[in-house]
Amino acid sequence: MLQLSKKVGYALIALRHMATHPQDRIFTAREIAAACNIPYELLAKILQKLKKSEVIVSTQGMRGGYSLLKKPDQIQVSQIINAIEEEKAIIADCYADSKENCSLYDTCTIRTPLGKVQHNLDVLLESTTLDQIV
Amino acid sequence: MLQLSKKVGYALIALRHMATHPQDRIFTAREIAAACNIPYELLAKILQKLKKSEVIVSTQGMRGGYSLLKKPDQIQVSQIINAIEEEKAIIADCYADSKENCSLYDTCTIRTPLGKVQHNLDVLLESTTLDQIV
DNA sequence: ATAATATAAGACCAGAATAGTCGTATTTAT
DNA sequence: ATAAATACGACTATTCTGGTCTTATATTAT
Numbered sequence: 001m002l003q004l005s006k007k008v009g010y011a012l013i014a015l016r017h018m019a020t021h022p023q024d025r026i027f028t029a030r031e032i033a034a035a036c037n038i039p040y041e042l043l044a045k046i047l048q049k050l051k052k053s054e055v056i057v058s059t060q061g062m063r064g065g066y067s068l069l070k071k072p073d074q075i076q077v078s079q080i081i082n083a084i085e086e087e088k089a090i091i092a093d094c095y096a097d098s099k100e101n102c103s104l105y106d107t108c109t110i111r112t113p114l115g116k117v118q119h120n121l122d123v124l125l126e127s128t129t130l131d132q133i134v
Numbered sequence: 135m136l137q138l139s140k141k142v143g144y145a146l147i148a149l150r151h152m153a154t155h156p157q158d159r160i161f162t163a164r165e166i167a168a169a170c171n172i173p174y175e176l177l178a179k180i181l182q183k184l185k186k187s188e189v190i191v192s193t194q195g196m197r198g199g200y201s202l203l204k205k206p207d208q209i210q211v212s213q214i215i216n217a218i219e220e221e222k223a224i225i226a227d228c229y230a231d232s233k234e235n236c237s238l239y240d241t242c243t244i245r246t247p248l249g250k251v252q253h254n255l256d257v258l259l260e261s262t263t264l265d266q267i268v
Numbered sequence: 269a270t271a272a273t274a275t276a277a278g279a280c281c282a283g284a285a286t287a288g289t290c291g292t293a294t295t296t297a298t
Numbered sequence: 299a300t301a302a303a304t305a306c307g308a309c310t311a312t313t314c315t316g317g318t319c320t321t322a323t324a325t326t327a328t
Contacts, residue, residue, distance in 0.1 A: 002136060002215070002255070006316065028274070042317055048276065061325020062273045081136065120262075121136070124254050140287065162303065176288055182305065195296025196302045 007084050010038050011046050015055070015080065015130055019072045026065040046084060053083035072131035078122060080130075141218050144172050145180050149189070149214065149264055153206045160199035180218060187217035206265035215259065 014032050021027075029047050033040040047066050050056045055075055056066045068075075148166050155161075163181050167174040181200050184190045189209055190200045202209075 002138065002219075004136070005314095030274085039317060041319075044275075045277085051275090058275060059325085060275050060323080063326060064274045064324080066275090085136070120258050121255070124258060128254075139285095164303085173288060175290075178304075179306085185304090192304060193296090194294075194304050196300095197297060198295080198303045200304090 007046055008081055010043060011050060011080050011084055012133060014043060016133060018068050019130060023068060026067050028065040049083050053079065055079060055083055073129050075130040076126050077128040078125035141180055142215055144177060145184060145214050145218055146267060148177060150267060152202050153264055157202060160193065160201050162199040183217050189213060189217055207263050209264040210260050211262040212259035
């Protein structure tokens with residue numbers, strides 16, 4: 001519960017691997033998988049998602065691979081999470097879908113405060129960048 | 135991902151229901167379930183966990199039920215989560231279990247920073263209390 | 269041109285976690 | 299005694315996740 005998935009963990013480890021080497025280097029998925037002991041096929045999909053989210057760039061074909069698009073201090077943890085866990089609300093929405101179900105009042109007073117918690121969480125994850133993890 | 139479970143949501147909704155009524159009232163699980171449109175058996179187990187974690191108190195037998203043990207501003211969101219999701223790490227640990235797996239260096243540099251994120255998350259959830267959600 | 273090496277993409281499966289149900293025991297007021 | 303409530307644990311079904319496999323496409327070396 002409220003735990004980062006293994007995929008996000010793998011993403012962080014892989015990005016860290018890239019960040020701790022010269023910035024212009026190109027890394028193949030296979031190389032990172034071997035170095036970090038991550039299942040290759042799984043990592044390949046993770047890297048593809050990171051590419052779609054413009055965290056890294058790829059060059060296809062022989063001698064291809066991936067490299068960081070931004071500097072580590074420009075890559076937010078929230079961005080990495082969102083790249084892999086495509087767009088879910090961090091905090092659950094209110095489950096009651098009509099006024100009568102849950103509340104005697106007209107205004108839903110649980111959705112908004114939960115949203116605040118979510119927002120605070122967002123801010124926290126946005127303010128943490130890759131360089132703080134490397 | 136990084137989403138509160140439905141159970142935690144139900145717990146929050148139920149506690150909110152109790153907090154918006156006179157503090158000395160006793161609520162039956164069935165009453166709350168009906169009012170908040172939550173499956174009764176599921177809510178019953180949730181309330182039992184909240185009782186074990188001393189968020190609410192119960193009186194057994196006929197005319198029994200549950201009532202808040204503390205005032206809403208004394209009930210932390212983190213306490214509610216922990217009551218239901220028995221003791222899990224919020225942020226993933228480092229998955230590499232030996233030096234060779236992940237890093238060229240001796241010290242694991244990913245565990246500690248992630249721990250910082252986790253700590254910030256803990257602080258956030260501890261500093262949010264039920265009264266802010268009601 | 270052809271072969272080799274790489275990303276790209278999607279189907280597929282197994283195991284874990286979650287949500288929800290059911291049955292039964294126990295407590296207590298009437 | 300009986301009715302109404304909590305207490306507790308087994309069970310099921312569904313969803314999520316991690317991981318694998320297959321195929322297609324792009325690029326480069328030869």
